[in-house]
Amino acid sequence: MIEKDQMSLLKTESKRTQTPEPFDILKQKLGQDLKEMVSLAPYTTFRIGGPADYFYQARTPEKLMEAVMSAKELNINYFLLAGGSNILINDQGFRGLIIRNGCDKIEVSGEKIVAQSGAVLQDVVDSAYENSLTGFEFATGIKGSLGGAVYGNAGAFGHAVGEILSGAVLFTAAGEIKVVDRGYFDFVYRGSKLKQSGEIVLSASFQLQKGNKEEIKKKMDEIMDLRNTKHPHEEGSAGSFFKNIKSADGSKVTPAGVLLEQVGAKELKIGDAAVFYKHANIVVNLGKAQASQVLTIVRTMREKVKERFNIQLEPEVLFLDQYGLEKV
Ligand SMILES: Cc1cc2nc3c(=O)[nH]c(=O)nc-3n(C[C@H](O)[C@H](O)[C@H](O)COP(=O)(O)OP(=O)(O)OC[C@H]3O[C@@H](n4cnc5c(N)ncnc54)[C@H](O)[C@@H]3O)c2cc1C
Structure with missing residues (x-):
């Protein structure tokens, strides 16, 4: 029979030999x-x-x-x-x-801004303003980080981050550090090569121009005022859910929100998930919304537009499932 203290010895032994x-x-x-x-x-x-x-x-x-x-x-x-x-x-x-x-250093040198990719995009925009540098005003009010903005070529008011980026340092899928210039990214509307390559932006640089500080501020304030009229403040959201629709030759853009408005998307609500009353392309979390409820709403939005206009809306917002990104 094994004594009690021998038993405890055995336990310790088995713990020691366990693979971490x-x-x-x-x-x-x-x-x-x-x-x-x-x-x-x-x-x-x-x-x-x-x-x-x-x-x-x-x-x-x-x-x-x-x-x-x-x-x-x-x-x-x-x-x-x-x-x-x-x-x-x-x-x-x-x-x-x-x-x-959480890497968020920002450095300004002359007309150039170099920032680590985890820097809050608005902080980069503010740094440009503080140093009287013009060119970044359009990004006022876009949420998230600089790296996320490069990944998705974030933009607004006819401009996008890819237009002003001059270079970046990437961490490749093979574990190497690579210095690249703007051309490398193949920027398109709300997209870049990074969506396929899996490379990580470590830092990015922007060549801006000297401008008039007051004029820069005025532009930023105007943009913020405009955003405040149609974007949610209190409610959770991820901004516009679907991409706008470009005509085949790229000359005409139809806002997804216009189509969604026409199919009555603003009436959609499940639990605390709802289409924002001021903007038919924004889904909001009014409190305790579940991802499953948001998914049901956005799938309905897409079906309604497909049914009425024969247009397949493409999500701008990513969906992270338990093991990685998945299609909505
Ligand atoms: C109220 C509101 C308004 C918005 N308005 C706009 C707008 O006007 N225009 C617009 O374009 N977007 C807008 N957005 C969407 C969002 O702010 C942008 O898409 C933003 O650039 C996402 O950055 P993020 O850091 O939050 O990325 P996350 O949501 O954290 O990640 C998005 C993707 O980027 C990848 N990623 C993040 N960092 C890096 C990196 N360093 N290197 C490689 N990949 C990376 C992630 O892996 C993930 O796949 C808005 C969102 C909100 C909530």
């Missing part, structure tokens, strides 16, 4: 900043999303690269989240590691 869990190895590599079962809702502007198995906020590009490489080595599924302003995260959360980009 991937999470433990990840923790050894990334330190105490690695968290478990973190709700993702507070990290998105929609305020929707279940928990991530693991969550790590990278505060330097080195740490960000280390997190990516560690996840790859350990075969842990990972996803880079920045401002969380262009994403709907499913209610079950994410199986794997969410790496949040």
Whole structure:
């Protein structure tokens, strides 16, 4: 018969010979900043999303690269989240590691701005203004990070980030650092090469022009006023849900909101998920909306437009399922 103290010895032994869990190895590599079962809702502007198995906020590009490489080595599924302003995260959360980009340094030198990709886009716009640099005003009020803006070629009022970007430092899928110029990105309306390549922007630079500080401020204020009239303030959202529709030759753009308005999208509401009363292309979270409710609404919006206009709306907002990005 095995005595009690022998039993406890056996237990210790079996613990010692156990192979460490991937999470433990990840923790050894990334330190105490690695968290478990973190709700993702507070990290998105929609305020929707279940928990991530693991969550790590990278505060330097080195740490960000280390997190990516560690996840790859350990075969842990990972996803880079920045401002969380262009994403709907499913209610079950994410199986794997969410790496949040917290690298946010901004440097201005002459007419050039160089910023780390986790910098808040509005902070970059404000830095341009503070240094009397013109060219970035159009991005006033666009939520999220600089990296997210480059990834999706964020834009407004006829301009986009890709037009003013002069260069960037990327971290490739193979784990290498690459310096590229604007041409590399193949920028298109709300898109760039990064959507296919999986490369991560570490920093980006912008060549701007000296301007009149008061005029820059005036432009920014006008844009903000315009946004305030049609964008939600209190409610969670991810901005426009669907892309606008370009004619085949690219000369004409039909706002998705105009079509959605005509099919009565503003009447759609399930629980706390609803189409915004001021803008038919924005879905809002009025409190405790679930991703599943938002999905039902956006699928209905798309069906209605298809039925009436024979136009297939394409989502601008990404959908993060439990193992990665999925089609809505
Ligand atoms: C109220 C409101 C208004 C908005 N208005 C506009 C608008 O006028 N114009 C517009 O274009 N958008 C608009 N948006 C959408 C959103 O702000 C932009 O798409 C923004 O650029 C997303 O950046 P993010 O950091 O939040 O990205 P996230 O939502 O965190 O991520 C989006 C995608 O980008 C990838 N990504 C993030 N950082 C990097 C990086 N460093 N390198 C590579 N990939 C990266 C992520 O992996 C993910 O796939 C609006 C959103 C809101 C909530």
